[in-house]
Amino acid sequence: MSDCIFCQIAAGTLKAEIVHETPDAFAFLDKFPAAKGHVVVIPRAHAASLPELDDAAIGGFFRAVKDVMRKVNAALAPAGMNVGWNHGKAAGQHVFHLHVHVLPRYAQGGRGIQVMGEPPGPVNLAELGAAIRMA
Numbered sequence: 001m002s003d004c005i006f007c008q009i010a011a012g013t014l015k016a017e018i019v020h021e022t023p024d025a026f027a028f029l030d031k032f033p034a035a036k037g038h039v040v041v042i043p044r045a046h047a048a049s050l051p052e053l054d055d056a057a058i059g060g061f062f063r064a065v066k067d068v069m070r071k072v073n074a075a076l077a078p079a080g081m082n083v084g085w086n087h088g089k090a091a092g093q094h095v096f097h098l099h100v101h102v103l104p105r106y107a108q109g110g111r112g113i114q115v116m117g118e119p120p121g122p123v124n125l126a127e128l129g130a131a132i133r134m135a
Contacts, residue, residue, distance in 0.1 A: 005095055007046050024043060037102075076132075081104055
């Protein structure tokens with residue numbers, strides 16, 4: 001879809017700090033991160049939600065999520081991670097292309113994704129992306 005920001009990233013027409021890619025999926029650093037190392041994983045094929053994603057693409061997509069989690073853990077050694085997605089506007093979905101957030105957490109005793117905390121402040125996305133890619 002030409003008007004979908006994530007399709008534009010997958011097509012290479014919109015710049016993003018890509019940290020992982022496979023034939024089925026792309027992963028890139030969130031431009032407005034909720035934590036240092038916040039990665040968004042998308043399927044290459046456009047689908048607004050999981051039920052719309054072709055069954056043949058689901059395995060490769062979630063293998064990419066797993067690979068990204070391993071890379072983020074190796075590169076950043078967070079204390080934990082929140083991993084999940086929002087389906088539909090009422091659930092907080094802002095870009096209507098299926099995407100999974102991998103959110104590293106650095107403090108103990110969190111209450112899950114409901115408590116996001118402070119944004120990480122200025123981060124050099126190129127350096128952070130290189131560290132995750134190399135992991």
